[in-house]
Amino acid sequence: MIVVKHECIKSIPLLHVVKQKEQWEKLPLIIFIHGFTSAKEHNLHYAYLLAEAGFRILLPEALYHGEREQDLTEKDLLIHFWDIVLNTINEIKIIKEFYEEEGLVKSGEIGVVGTSMGGMVTLGAMTQYEWIKVAVSLMGMPAYEKYSLWQLEQLSEQGVPLPFNEEEIEQQLATIRQYDLSLQPEKLVNRPLLFWHGKKDSLVPYPLTYQFFETIKPDYQQNPGNLAFLTDEQAGHKVSREGLIATVEWFKQHLFINDKNIVGVN
Template sequence: MKTFVTYFHKRKEEKKMIVVKHVVVAEIPLLEMVESDIDHQKLPTVLFYHGWGSCKESAMVNGYELAKQGFRAVLPEAYLHGERKEGTLNEEAYMEFWQVVAHSIEEFPTLTDYYISKGLTDPNRIGVTGLSMGGITTCALLTQYPSIKTAVCLMGSPAPVLFSRWLLNSSWAEGLNIDEANYQAELEQLKPIDLSLQPEKIAGRYLHFWHGTADNTVPYQPTLDFYERVINEQPEAAKHVSFTSTKGAGHKVPYESSVEMATFFAKRL
């Protein structure tokens, strides 16, 4: 483990220091951000998942906002990204997108078990969040792990099957040689992690969505449609689901939305 940078911020009129640590858990590199004076305490912990083609360092502003709220923020490096990169990610790597998401889902308990075993994470106060691919991962994790108490999806999708179909009909996929049989088989594999197909798995947990209305990378409307459907058709399971948007915003999370995300966890985790 290596502590390599610190940030300062003020809270309650006191100067606090946030430490940023580089940690490797079972060959998974991550950044951990936490206030120095509570570093060794058992804390509510939030995992933040970065987007496609990015890296854990790109998510540090989000980790910083979470740490300011007294959380232990854990920023994993996604499979095939950053320190785990094995080559160049490009459009031909479409089929690898869901492999990356699958790795994050599989690795989630490895990371949480590590921090719980060290006495650093409260097992009853674990949250997940992420942007774009990380938002997709966040929603998928809710289908698999009831231990997650609170989640925030930033410009992601709760419907990987629908999103995958949209991708293959978008300009992004032009020129790709997709085998139809393999593609249909992949759609079947996505169904178990598709929150839109099993919204009852929200199970009354706190779940917040933010999405820009002009997002052309992960479309805004399907996520809004999901939100409106679940609060009407699954009122008990979705009683704590909320949604905000930024008019005209594209595929980029504004700083204000990162603050909103951290504030949501402060109130709901």
């Protein structure tokens, strides 16, 4: 049986998904970050399959989303986009340390995965935390600075007044560069990384992600099995079942779990 527990860790609401009979054991941990304007509950199908495979899954609520919403419009949320991303990166560490202190995490076996904004959070977190052993980015991209400039360009083309002046924009760019994996790909150090992206995605440009993948491929020559990119030629901004299954299989392949925990996914 899989149990889903609602918990709140230092004011961070999250869902804790795990096999009931193993909930107090040290298990490999996976933190799953939801997308922009989404909420933690929307990824429970991923969590169920991952828990069935023997992992402990935590789905935190991002700032201003779900339980933490503050009646902000989507436009207001967009203004706070990078605040949300960077805050979530910081909270990943808080969550990880709490469950380690509780004795519920198998040492060294920690993964992070996310959809859209959550994929961006995942890639940014890899610039900060060496303890992330395995990662999956679903519709995310690593080039924070380029994406921020693309967002501003889109707003301008739509005739939306920019909410920042030039000085504020430069300050924001200077901050997010510290988390921009495209500017510091050496921080990957051959850690297992899977990308899934739809070629017709209009919200997170596919080329920004694929170009980065092509750039880092030579770095993985010694460990080619640690890097993969799945392209869906027809998909827009929605992960296919193929992406779901690939996510589960990626973690089963690269995060250590006891053989007794591994089950098939149909």
